[in-house]
Amino acid sequence: MTGSHDHSHYAHGHVPVHRHGPASPHPAQAAPWSILRMTVLSRLAAAVVVSAVLWAVVWLAMR
Secondary structure, eight states: OOOOOOOOTTTTTOOOOOOOOTTSOOOOOOOSOOGGGSOHHHHHHHHHHHHHHHHHHHHHHHO
């Protein structure tokens, strides 16, 4: 190789700058799903399902 060429973006000053103050925060992202929007009964049902799955994993591991 006859010469060296640095391909890093830092060497050329192409680093993207991320600047904003507290007065202009990031815009809110639309969440496709949130546990906070679930009803209490839905949360309880989801917790029971997750618990049953975890117990099934434990039961299968103990066999």
